[in-house]
Amino acid sequence: METRELRYFVAVAEELHFGRAARRLGIAQPPLSRAIQQLERRLGAELLERTSRSVTLTEPGAVLLREARAALDAVEAAERRTRRAAMPNQALVLVAKAGAAGELLAKLLDAYAAEPGAVEVDVQLCGIAEQERMLRDGRADVALLHRPFDSTVGLDTEELSTEGQIVVLPAGHPLTGSPGVRRADIAALPGLPLPRWPTADGTYPDGPGPEVRDHAQLMQLIALSRTVAIVPESARTQLRGDVVAVPLLDAPLVTTVIAWPPHSRSRALAGLVRAATRL
Amino acid sequence: METRELRYFVAVAEELHFGRAARRLGIAQPPLSRAIQQLERRLGAELLERTSRSVTLTEPGAVLLREARAALDAVEAAERRTRRAAMPNQALVLVAKAGAAGELLAKLLDAYAAEPGAVEVDVQLCGIAEQERMLRDGRADVALLHRPFDSTVGLDTEELSTEGQIVVLPAGHPLTGSPGVRRADIAALPGLPLPRWPTADGTYPDGPGPEVRDHAQLMQLIALSRTVAIVPESARTQLRGDVVAVPLLDAPLVTTVIAWPPHSRSRALAGLVRAATRL
DNA sequence: ACCGCCGATACCCGCGGGGTATTGCTGCCC
DNA sequence: GGGCAGCAATACCCCGCGGGTATCGGCGGT
Numbered sequence: 283m284e285t286r287e288l289r290y291f292v293a294v295a296e297e298l299h300f301g302r303a304a305r306r307l308g309i310a311q312p313p314l315s316r317a318i319q320q321l322e323r324r325l326g327a328e329l330l331e332r333t334s335r336s337v338t339l340t341e342p343g344a345v346l347l348r349e350a351r352a353a354l355d356a357v358e359a360a361e362r363r364t365r366r367a368a369m370p371n372q373a374l375v376l377v378a379k380a381g382a383a384g385e386l387l388a389k390l391l392d393a394y395a396a397e398p399g400a401v402e403v404d405v406q407l408c409g410i411a412e413q414e415r416m417l418r419d420g421r422a423d424v425a426l427l428h429r430p431f432d433s434t435v436g437l438d439t440e441e442l443s444t445e446g447q448i449v450v451l452p453a454g455h456p457l458t459g460s461p462g463v464r465r466a467d468i469a470a471l472p473g474l475p476l477p478r479w480p481t482a483d484g485t486y487p488d489g490p491g492p493e494v495r496d497h498a499q500l501m502q503l504i505a506l507s508r509t510v511a512i513v514p515e516s517a518r519t520q521l522r523g524d525v526v527a528v529p530l531l532d533a534p535l536v537t538t539v540i541a542w543p544p545h546s547r548s549r550a551l552a553g554l555v556r557a558a559t560r561l
Numbered sequence: 562m563e564t565r566e567l568r569y570f571v572a573v574a575e576e577l578h579f580g581r582a583a584r585r586l587g588i589a590q591p592p593l594s595r596a597i598q599q600l601e602r603r604l605g606a607e608l609l610e611r612t613s614r615s616v617t618l619t620e621p622g623a624v625l626l627r628e629a630r631a632a633l634d635a636v637e638a639a640e641r642r643t644r645r646a647a648m649p650n651q652a653l654v655l656v657a658k659a660g661a662a663g664e665l666l667a668k669l670l671d672a673y674a675a676e677p678g679a680v681e682v683d684v685q686l687c688g689i690a691e692q693e694r695m696l697r698d699g700r701a702d703v704a705l706l707h708r709p710f711d712s713t714v715g716l717d718t719e720e721l722s723t724e725g726q727i728v729v730l731p732a733g734h735p736l737t738g739s740p741g742v743r744r745a746d747i748a749a750l751p752g753l754p755l756p757r758w759p760t761a762d763g764t765y766p767d768g769p770g771p772e773v774r775d776h777a778q779l780m781q782l783i784a785l786s787r788t789v790a791i792v793p794e795s796a797r798t799q800l801r802g803d804v805v806a807v808p809l810l811d812a813p814l815v816t817t818v819i820a821w822p823p824h825s826r827s828r829a830l831a832g833l834v835r836a837a838t839r840l
Numbered sequence: 841a842c843c844g845c846c847g848a849t850a851c852c853c854g855c856g857g858g859g860t861a862t863t864g865c866t867g868c869c870c
Numbered sequence: 871g872g873g874c875a876g877c878a879a880t881a882c883c884c885c886g887c888g889g890g891t892a893t894c895g896g897c898g899g900t
Contacts, residue, residue: 286888287599298621300847313644313889315848325640327647333898334846341708342646348824349639356635359626361604366604367621422630436715436823478577538813565857579878594857595881613865613877 283321285357288350290317294330295347298337306388318368346498352418357421359543367419373402374550377422380407380497385516386538386561394557401550408496409534411480417543423551428514439539442560445515447533452507462529468510477509501525514538562600564636567629569596573609574626577616586673626723638699645699652681653829656701659686659775664707664795665722665817665840673836675685680829690759696822702830707793708816718818719838724794726812731786732803741808747789756788780804793817 295406301318322329328361329343337398339347343502361383366372378387387405394400397453406422414433416422426442449468453483468476477500486493492509494500507523516535518527540558542551565737570581573593583590598805601608608622618626645651657666666684673679685701693712695701699770705721707712728747730736737747747755754770756779782788784803793815797806812836821830 283636284565286563288639301845309888310890311847312797312849312891319848325643327643327648329643332847334848334895337847342643345646346639346643349635349642352824353632353635353639356632357562357567358630359565360567360632363610364604364606367624369606383595420733424840437719438714525886527679545631555641580876588857589859591860592877593879596857598879611878612867613879614867616878 283325287317287321288443289510289555290314290352291321291329291346291547292354293338294318294337294357295339295343297337300337314367322418323348324494333533347409347436355419359418359441362420363546371402372548372550374424374554375404375406375416375422376424376490377406377408377413377416378426379413379428380409384520389421389561390426390442390540390554390558393561394554397553397557399549400553403554409480423546423548424540424542427539427541429539430534431536434539434541436544437541440555442538442540442561443535444560447512447530447536448515448518449530450501450511450517450521450527451508452504453526455507455526457528458526460528462531464532465530468512468530471510474507474510477503477511514561562603564633566596566600567633569593569634570600570608570625571629573616573634574618574622575827578617580618581619585701597749597764600607608786616820634694638697638743642786642825643694650681651681651827653703653833654683654685654701655703656685656694656695656738657705658692658707659660659688663799667813668840669705669721669819669837670823671827672840676836677831678828679832682833688759693724694818699822702825702827703819703821703833706818706820708818710815712772713818713820715823716820718820719834721817721819721837723814725815726791726809727788727794727797727806728770728809728813729780729796729800729806731783731789732785732805736806736807737805741810743811744809747791750789753786753789756782788814811840 290303290307293307294300297306298302298320300314301449302310304314307314315436318330325342327342327346328340329346331338331340345350355553367422385477391403391405394403399541406416408416413422413425414437417425417437427437427439449457451474457463470529475489477491477494478486478489480486494503494509500509500511501522504511505522512530512533521527540555542555547555569582569586572577572586574584576585579593579597580590583593586593597609604621604625605622607619609624610617610619626746634736635798656807657664670682670684673682685695687695690711691700691717692704692706696704696716706716706718728736728742730753736742743767754768757765757768759774771782773782773788777788779788779820783790784801791809791812802804819834821834826834
């Protein structure tokens with residue numbers, strides 16, 4: 283199988299429409315139809331169910347969609363990493379969630395910079411759920427993730443720290459100064475539903491809370507009394523003046539881990555991981 | 562990048578000889594030379610250092626070799642898994658080391674078979690260090706691995722059991738019946754060096770011990786007083802009459818884990834993992 | 841019943857991947 | 871030191887295949 287075929291199939295499987303997929307790929311529709319037919323013949327599997335009005339995935343098609351995405355990511359990663367290896371000054375790309383792990387990240391960068399042979403570290407702050415993809419397709423070398431929120435499937439990790447969580451409320455909320463609340467109390471707060479974060483595919487789950495996509499937006503919405511949030515304790519130092527925090531007693535512990543793609547331990551990456559585990 | 566280019570590069574990088582690589586690929590040498598040049602141009606990286614007498618990998622070339630193998634495995638896995646998904650009766654392929662994990666495996670198969678909706682399980686016994694590759698390229702769905710011997714990088718795992726280890730000696734050896742020995746005692750045994758197992762690339766490390774590649778061969782060599790072995794306790798029940806075992810007091814604990822490729826939890830696999838964790 | 845949408849088919853073209861023949865370089869051996 | 875052998879690169883040709891346009895066939899909606 284050639285990557286071209288995989289790209290074609292992924293386009294059709296995502297669009298579920300040959301015409302749109304062809305436009306997205308920058309080719310005409312007929313060659314795309316043929317390519318998919320050829321792929322189906324070679325695999326001996328019907329990948330798509332077509333009527334003249336709709337295209338749907340069969341079960342083998344769903345399997346291939348998942349696998350093809352992973353394979354294309356691996357190919358893309360090979361390309362990117364080779365390009366990077368050929369560059370003269372090879373910075374490590376570290377990706378972290380904007381607004382999270384701030385203090386730990388600063389300490390890590392300091393500790394690593396003090397090591398002999400440390401290379402430049404290029405810190406990329408990105409949205410939720412984008413980190414895993416960046417690691418997988420070679421755009422990033424290493425990430426700071428938070429268990430149990432982020433999936434670490436298929437990545438190598440080292441645990442860095444574990445902490446409790448706090449509830450962030452609008453300033454002046456009745457619970458301000460409370461010695462501690464429970465999850466059930468938060469869920470029952472009148473008019474303050476928990477926010478909805480985008481899932482891996484970029485869509486939002488259903489629910490009453492507002493849709494948020496980054497930390498600043500979340501804080502703004504809290505200050506406006508539109509929502510509340512449960513965040514790791516370490517985020518307390520970064521809170522704005524118009525929100526307050528109270529401890530959450532029965533929150534699951536949050537573990538910050540440093541994660542990197544398997545089989546990719548360059549010297550520089552190994553040094554960074556070593557510095558991280560010594561914090 | 563197309564998989565064809567990756568296959569070509571891997572062949573040349575492994576053979577370090579354009580002629581042999583071309584023969585292995587079933588094409589002539591000139592198109593292969595051109596394809597590699599084209600790849601180098603597109604990546605903007607010199608991958609191979611050629612003189613008229615030798616070909617060597619550059620550092621970006623070494624990166625690409627590693628990444629290309631992973632990418633090709635992913636593509637191959639996509640193909641195999643799609644084919645399998647299209648077959649009517651989809652057995653789960655479980656791979657275990659021949660001669661290891663025997664009892665646990667039997668219990669696991671029984672427990673899973675008793676579950677509702679259980680599918681057939683195709684047990685493949687293979688040599689050391691081949692299991693990971695079979696999982697990665699889609700020939701197997703799930704494996705029983707032994708930490709810390711097997712690498713579980715890039716795989717999802719669940720721990721099943723932890724046990725100590727024992728030393729297997731020729732029958733009649735002076736240590737027979739000893740209440741327990743230490744690693745230092747074993748290393749110092751006159752004329753009984755520890756065996757050498759093949760590494761991931763199929764070669765053997767240097768050392769005094771005999772080369773072994775499977776369990777039966779190892780037992781035979783022990784019975785012949787050519788070597789000794791350190792194996793998990795559970796292997797005791799499978800020992801032949803002409804060898805004896807004594808406990809090893811300071812051995813690292815061996816953990817048997819069930820492992821599967823990330824993002825590949827079919828219903829059947831999930832059932833098997835569930836049955837395993839309930840053992 | 842007709843129109844419009846969409847995937848499949850028919851047919852054509854040009855590029856690029858693959859082949860053979862040859863060159864050019866270099867280490868080795870007599 | 872000159873000739874030879876081995877190997878990658880170059881030159882040149884060809885055909886298969888990937889891609890394009892035109893068209894068909896089937897089906898749903900109005």
